[in-house]
Amino acid sequence: MYSNHPSHSQQPIVFSQEMLDQSQEIIKHYPEGKQKSAILPIMHIVQKHFGWVSVEAQDIIAEMLKIKPIEVYEVATFYTMFHLHPVGKYVLEVCRTGPCMIRGAEDICKYLEKKLGIKEGEITADGLFTWRTVECLGACGYAPMMQVGEHYHEYLTPEKLDNLISDWKTK
Amino acid sequence: MGRKLLLEHAKVPGIRHIDTYIQHGGYRSVHKALKTMTPDEVVEEVKKSGLRGRGGAGFPTGMKWSFLAKPEGIPRYLVCNADESEPGTFKDRYLMEYLPHLLIEGMITSSYALGANTSYIYIRGEYRWVYTILVEAIAEAYAKGYLGKNILGSGFNFDLYVQPGGGAYICGEETALLESLEGKRGNPRMKPPFPAIKGLWQSPTVVNNVETIAAVVPIVNEGGDEYAKIGIGKSTGTKLISACGNIKNSGVYEIDLGLPVDEFLNSDEYCGGVANGKRLKAVIPGGSSVPIVPAGLFYKNIKGEDRLMSYESLSDGGFASGTMMGSGGFIVYDEDQCIVRNTWNLARFYNHESCGQCSPCREGTGWLVKVLDKIEHGKGATMADIDLLWDIQRRIEGNTICPLGDAAAWPVAAAIRHFRDEFEWHIKNPQLAQSKNYGLVKETVYQTV
Ligand SMILES: Cc1cc2nc3c(=O)[nH]c(=O)nc-3n(C[C@H](O)[C@H](O)[C@H](O)COP(=O)(O)O)c2cc1C
Ligand code: FES
Numbered sequence: 275m276y277s278n279h280p281s282h283s284q285q286p287i288v289f290s291q292e293m294l295d296q297s298q299e300i301i302k303h304y305p306e307g308k309q310k311s312a313i314l315p316i317m318h319i320v321q322k323h324f325g326w327v328s329v330e331a332q333d334i335i336a337e338m339l340k341i342k343p344i345e346v347y348e349v350a351t352f353y354t355m356f357h358l359h360p361v362g363k364y365v366l367e368v369c370r371t372g373p374c375m376i377r378g379a380e381d382i383c384k385y386l387e388k389k390l391g392i393k394e395g396e397i398t399a400d401g402l403f404t405w406r407t408v409e410c411l412g413a414c415g416y417a418p419m420m421q422v423g424e425h426y427h428e429y430l431t432p433e434k435l436d437n438l439i440s441d442w443k444t445k
Numbered sequence: 446m447g448r449k450l451l452l453e454h455a456k457v458p459g460i461r462h463i464d465t466y467i468q469h470g471g472y473r474s475v476h477k478a479l480k481t482m483t484p485d486e487v488v489e490e491v492k493k494s495g496l497r498g499r500g501g502a503g504f505p506t507g508m509k510w511s512f513l514a515k516p517e518g519i520p521r522y523l524v525c526n527a528d529e530s531e532p533g534t535f536k537d538r539y540l541m542e543y544l545p546h547l548l549i550e551g552m553i554t555s556s557y558a559l560g561a562n563t564s565y566i567y568i569r570g571e572y573r574w575v576y577t578i579l580v581e582a583i584a585e586a587y588a589k590g591y592l593g594k595n596i597l598g599s600g601f602n603f604d605l606y607v608q609p610g611g612g613a614y615i616c617g618e619e620t621a622l623l624e625s626l627e628g629k630r631g632n633p634r635m636k637p638p639f640p641a642i643k644g645l646w647q648s649p650t651v652v653n654n655v656e657t658i659a660a661v662v663p664i665v666n667e668g669g670d671e672y673a674k675i676g677i678g679k680s681t682g683t684k685l686i687s688a689c690g691n692i693k694n695s696g697v698y699e700i701d702l703g704l705p706v707d708e709f710l711n712s713d714e715y716c717g718g719v720a721n722g723k724r725l726k727a728v729i730p731g732g733s734s735v736p737i738v739p740a741g742l743f744y745k746n747i748k749g750e751d752r753l754m755s756y757e758s759l760s761d762g763g764f765a766s767g768t769m770m771g772s773g774g775f776i777v778y779d780e781d782q783c784i785v786r787n788t789w790n791l792a793r794f795y796n797h798e799s800c801g802q803c804s805p806c807r808e809g810t811g812w813l814v815k816v817l818d819k820i821e822h823g824k825g826a827t828m829a830d831i832d833l834l835w836d837i838q839r840r841i842e843g844n845t846i847c848p849l850g851d852a853a854a855w856p857v858a859a860a861i862r863h864f865r866d867e868f869e870w871h872i873k874n875p876q877l878a879q880s881k882n883y884g885l886v887k888e889t890v891y892q893t894v
Contacts, residue, residue, distance in 0.1 A: 303606040305520075305563075308646055310628035314611045318570065345628075352630040352800075353611025355570050371532045372733055372790050373689045373776050409614065409794050410532040410733075411571050414774070415687060415695030424573040 280359035283328035293319050297338060309339050313349050317356055326357035354408065362397045362404035364442050367421045368430075370407035373414035378430075382418045383407060385432050389439065402442065448675065450663040450683050451656070452699045455543040461578060463585040466546040474554045474665040475591055479599040482665075487558035491661060493669025495681035500526055500617075500654030501732065501772045503756050506661075512641040513559055514649040522650040523561045524626065525552060525658055527568040528610055528617035532733035532794060533774025536685035537655035539697040541568070541575045544659075545582035549605065551658035553591060554665055556603055559651055563604045566655075567622050570609045579607045614798035618847045619652040621800065632800050633847035656685050677703030680755035684773055691779035693717030704754045706730070707744050710777065723779035727863070730759055731771020733791050734852035736859030737784070738768045764859065784867050785878075788860040789817035795853030806850040809841035813857055820868060823875030831868050835861055 278284075289297075297316045304311045313335065320331045332350055336343040350356055357365070366386060370379050383394070386405045390398055397404050413419045416428035427438060459465040466472070478487050492507030513521060525548065529537040541548055548566070556564045568576055583605055586592045594602045608626055610616050616625045620634035623645050644650020660682060664672045673681045680702035686709070689695045694717040700709060710728070711718045719725050725740040746752055746761040753759075756770045778787070796810035816834050820826040838854035845851075861868060871878040 303565075303608070305646065308627070311608070311626060313628040314570070314625070315609055317611065318573075318609055339628075348630055349611075349628065353570070353613050355612030370790070371794050372787055373533050375790050376690060376778065376782050376787070408612075409797055410530060412529050412535040412538050412569070414533050414535055414689040414776070415697070417689065417695075421571060426574075 281329050283324075283330045287324070287328060287330040287334060289320075289331075289334060290323065293323055294338075301339075310341050310345065312339060313346055314353065317346075317350065317353075321356060325363065326360055328358075360397070363402050364404070364422055366403065366405040367408045367411075368405065369409070369411045369413065369417070369419055369421075371410040371414075373410070374417040374419060377417040379407075379418040382420070382430050382435070385435060389435065403439075448683060448701055449699050450672075450675075451540065451547065451659050451685065452544070452697075455539075460543065461545055461582065463546055463582070463589055466544075467589075470666075471546055472550055472591055474662045475550055475557075476597060478554045478557055478665050479597050479601055484558045484560055487554065487661075487665060490664055490669035491558070494660075494664045494672040495669075495676075495679060496657065496660055496664060496672065497680070497756065498654055499656035499660070499684065499773070501531065501734070503770060506653065506657055509641070509653075510559060510651060512639070513651055514642045515560065516649070520563065520648050521559055521561045522645045522648055523552065523556045523559050523564040523658075524619075524622065524645060524650055524652045525564070525566040525655060526617060526619065526622060526652050527566050527572070527655045528614075528622060529572075529655070530569055530614040530617050530798075531772045531774055532791070533689055533729060533776040534687055534732045534772045535689075536687040536697050536773055538572055538575060539687070540655055540659055540685065541572075541579060545578050546586070547659050547662060548579070548655055549582055549586050549591075551661045552605055553586075553596070553603060555651075555653070555658055555661050556605075557601055558661075561651075562602050563606075565626060565645075566605070566607045567616070567626055568607060568609055569616075570611045573609070576607055576609055583607065613800075614794075615800045615847075615849060618849065621847065622652060623650065630800070632802050633849075635846055675701055677753065677755050678757055680757060680770075684754070684770075686754070686773045686775050688716050688775040688777070690775075690777035691720050691723065691782065692777045693720050700754055702753075702755045703758075706752045706754055706759075709754055709775075716775075716777065719777060719779050721779075723781065725777065726780045726782055727778045727784065729768070729774075729776040729778075729856075730754075731769045732774035733776070733794065734855060735769040735771040736764055736767075736855050737778075737787075737863065738766075738859070739863045742766045742863070764855070765862075768859070783821075784860050784864040785817070785821045785871050788857055789814065789821045791856050792817050792853065795849065799849060799853070803845040803850065805841045805844040806853065809837050809850070810853045812837050813853065817857075820871050821878060823871070823878040825875065826872045828869065828872055830872070831861060831865065 300312045300315045301309045332346040336346045418430045419428040454469045496506045497503040613631045615621045616631040621631040625631045640650040687697050709715045727739050729737045747766045759770045760767045792813040796814045799806045799810050801807045838857045841850045842854040
């Protein structure tokens, strides 16, 4: 391992055969020589598998796509969906933008902060949870809301959050 | 009951699957276009329909299509903009989630018209389950022979792919979207050249919104003239409106353009009025980037005429007393909402989403947030700060490569224009502004109709 910086993985990163196959399938979507377009879709695959996208994983993507590592780094740091350091197993992303704010998003954040006992961006001691605020997720009519992994949880209330969190704790 | 050209079958069980979709008249436009029309005839129908881009700018779609360069031997692309990140907007998600085949059908027919043999749907990365719905629907369309080689024996070959974004509002701007689709940071390009000349991988490209492409289906089925009969003036056809904020019935509605705003906001068929019996304070009718209008200017324009849900009527009065149709993200604010807090919140959004290329936008949005934070949170703002805000927004507007700068400036300008007293109240009452969560301003003079 090169560094103790949190953007580096402390374990060796190996892409599974399934991840490699999925990536090769995506590269076929683009004309010959335009495989660089596969960066974002592959980063999604990586994040789904490892929970975040380490520098080591980005280096593998660069190698796979035959581009320079910097071309992956500069993309990884531009897009907000990618976690560039370790996060909890469940990342609760609460929308904070106007339409959600006027329907109680700030109270949802305060509730999460108290309930989980962590500040925005931190990880709970059991490694299960991180929460953070994000900008409009296109669910404004069903506010307040949050995204967790591939799912949207809408019309949030403290009770709903209690139930979700206890479900995740027992999974 | 409003007419439904797009959403008629949205709630039919199983409509996500191609067999059910076909049973309800799906893919007729592909048969009609590929078997009985030339590409130019399809473009002609779209021109006749008067369809205007549903992504926000309202540019005539037929005209945009006719600008597409057609050099020999160079591929052309149609790229569907499904990035949908404008606060208040969630209509494309609804359309894709319930009617994925309507978008795919529109992509086939439109790509035939443009001579594109490969097209992409660029969808915001957060809509992951919608991505999966689209990918599954595309697989069904390949299996049925609507995608792939020699579609319906017409000789037209067409491949369609879905590309996920990574979380960036700016990638909704069409040239940033193309950069992103090429695997780069979403920095908008200088124009010209326009995408119609040099777009995706430097090839001629048309970028259209999800709803625009879906509207091509009824236009081809019924004819452009029939479509143009719906609506009012240059606002033809139907429009999806996503309604949110302090209203009784949030959701996505398909309306005939020209519907009175009063009916849209207050009838039970649509928004059902302001929630909890509160009074209306203000509306942002077209997504967070368009100017906020106070209740007193919303129902009627300054000439006293009823305001309608149309491109022209909503913008009647210019920025002095009007607003814009925008993306159709309809946000309603009741009497308890604080305009300063809302303006600060939206400024923070634009600051967060600025790509950072242009100094006026990168620095200006940061300054807007700082000054608004000072006013909203009672951190020693003075009256001169209101003028400072005005000055900053003016220096951003029109001075950036892409319109994100304008989108950040307009909400601030409109809030000061119509609610200056509320900013002044915050500055005079810093303790109150700070202590109350929403800095409620009961003294504000707002008008109700
Ligand atoms: C900052 C910014 C964000 C935008 N976001 C979107 C979007 O999410 N979806 C969209 O269709 N158009 C969006 N647009 C407008 C596009 O640039 C483009 O005009 C549109 O996709 C063209 O399609 P249409 O003619 O069918 O409306 C955005 C523009 C700007 C400046
Ligand atoms: S503002 Fe929260 S989803 Fe749009």
